[in-house]
Amino acid sequence: MSGLVASHTPVSDDAPAVSVRLHLPPPLDRQLVLEPGAPGAADARTMLRDGDDVVASAVAAPSPAGEVPAPVTLEVARDAESRGITAEQHPFPTCYGCGPLHPDGLRIRSGPVTGRPGLYAATWTPRETSPPEVWAALDCPGGKAAGFPTTLMVLGTMTAQVLVPPAVGVEHVVLSWSRGDEGRKRHASSVLLTADGRLLAHAEQTWIAIDRPV
Structure with missing residues (x-):
């Protein structure tokens, strides 16, 4: 949305x-x-x-600021995906961006990168290159880096810039990382990269921690 x-x-x-x-x-x-x-x-x-x-x-x-971490290979991103949350662990398993049970969703499964504390990675093969689709690919990975689902949270704000549209049918890498906490606010960033590490899109998010339902 x-x-x-x-x-x-x-x-x-x-x-x-x-x-x-x-x-x-x-x-x-x-x-x-x-x-x-x-x-x-x-x-x-x-x-x-x-x-x-x-x-x-x-x-x-203005364009999202801050240093972007060094890219990872597709192989490293696939390895990180193996540590992503499962459908049983997901509070919102039908989420369009990362829900394993959404029939038409992106199913981006960000997981922690071995040897790179705080860095999360996933692969994504676009079916289309519209701005809403690219924004969706940048959205949920930031939440994972911010601490979801250990901390239940919802998106408060997101600032993003698409520099170059991704290529349809080609595997890309999505990286995300935390930018720190401020009370109930969780700050994170995410980027979309080509397989060889070229920056295509950059986003910053502020997530809001919420209470879990009783």
Whole structure:
């Protein structure tokens, strides 16, 4: 959903990325209204509404900052996937991005990289290159690096920039890592790389820890 809102948000040379904030859990049982940001308007803001309630908003933002870890090979990423969480361990097994039981989902299974503390990796072979699909590939890996599912959390904000669309049908690598905690906030980053380590997309997320249901 974040990628859909982002794809209707105009960017500029000074603000080539998009920052999406989730205000409410998106309802899945009814249609929402998307109000695209006006091209050329200062601080153009895209809104996703459920009636009078704002579910998500997006605005152009500077490129994600911070150093990107050294890339890993496809073989290392596949090894990391072997330590990803299973369907039995997943609190939301039908999640589109990483749920093992979603029939049409991406099923990205990020796992810890051996010998690289704090770094998570997975492979992804795109079926399409639309911004929502790339955003989905960057989303859940950040949550894994932030501590999900040991800590149950939901996405609060995500800022991402797609530099180059990935190639359909070609295996890529997704890396993610924690950027520290701040109270209930968990900060993480993720990147999409080609097999030879070229950076295609970069994202930063803030996750919000929530209480587990009793």
